[in-house]
Amino acid sequence: MLIRLPDVLSADQVRHARELLAQGPWEDGARTAGRQAVQAKQNEQLAFASPQAQALRELLLGALERHPLFLSAALPKKIVPPQFNRYTGALNHYGDHVDNAIRSLGGQRVRGDLSCTVFLAEPHEYEGGELVVRHAFGEERVKLAAGQALLYPASSVHRVEPVTAGARLAGFFWVESLVRGEEQRRILFDLDMALMRLREQHGESAETVALMGTYHNLLRLWADT
Numbered sequence: 001m002l003i004r005l006p007d008v009l010s011a012d013q014v015r016h017a018r019e020l021l022a023q024g025p026w027e028d029g030a031r032t033a034g035r036q037a038v039q040a041k042q043n044e045q046l047a048f049a050s051p052q053a054q055a056l057r058e059l060l061l062g063a064l065e066r067h068p069l070f071l072s073a074a075l076p077k078k079i080v081p082p083q084f085n086r087y088t089g090a091l092n093h094y095g096d097h098v099d100n101a102i103r104s105l106g107g108q109r110v111r112g113d114l115s116c117t118v119f120l121a122e123p124h125e126y127e128g129g130e131l132v133v134r135h136a137f138g139e140e141r142v143k144l145a146a147g148q149a150l151l152y153p154a155s156s157v158h159r160v161e162p163v164t165a166g167a168r169l170a171g172f173f174w175v176e177s178l179v180r181g182e183e184q185r186r187i188l189f190d191l192d193m194a195l196m197r198l199r200e201q202h203g204e205s206a207e208t209v210a211l212m213g214t215y216h217n218l219l220r221l222w223a224d225t
């Protein structure tokens with residue numbers, strides 16, 4: 001399931017993020033790639049320990065915690081600290097790869113169930129740079145407005161097309177979900193969205209309460225806390 005998340009960051013937050021990104025410091029993204037991905041990865045990343053990256057992480061994590069669609073779709077248990085990348089000049093693409101299944105987070109292991117890219121440059125600022133995600137029915141080519149994000153299964157083969165002019169800036173991170181299985185997550189997400197619309201249209205009723213109970217019972221059945 002590929003989900004577009006609108007309004008992850010406001011226009012003001014994007015402006016602030018861009019100021020931080022303009023300061024750098026940038027380093028070769030290949031430094032943090034796995035064995036297969038290193039051959040495909042041709043981009044730059046903001047130095048992980050820099051104050052700029054730390055401020056950006058706080059900004060993004062704070063926004064995600066308050067984003068109902070993200071919470072409903074990802075059901076996050078752990079979030080790998082977001083990183084920030086840039087594609088421009090000679091380091092301008094990331095070929096087909098899959099993300100690592102397991103990452104380390106302060107001595108703990110995090111299973112990557114979902115991958116997320118938060119676009120931080122406007123589409124008109126660069127040529128190319130589509131995030132292309134393969135799924136059962138083909139490929140999805142995605143280029144979103146600054147402040148919007150794409151959430152997709154970490155198991156999918158994906159790539160970033162060459163940026164032939166301008167610079168593409170993004171934040172990216174992985175999520176370990178409370179619900180490991182993609183099918184179960186999908187059922188919960190669909191139920192949650194349908195319930196929300198029912199409530200908007202008809203208000204609360206005995207039926208919406210009962211369905212909410214079913215939602216929580218399924219979550220109880222499938223969540224791994």
Ligand SMILES: O=C(O)CCC(=O)C(=O)O
Pocket residue numbers: 085094099117131158160170172
């Ligand atoms: O830049 C992106 O949108 C995705 C980056 C990516 O796939 C990765 O770092 O594994």
Ligand SMILES: [Fe+2]
Pocket residue numbers: 097098099115158
């Ligand atoms: Fe990736």
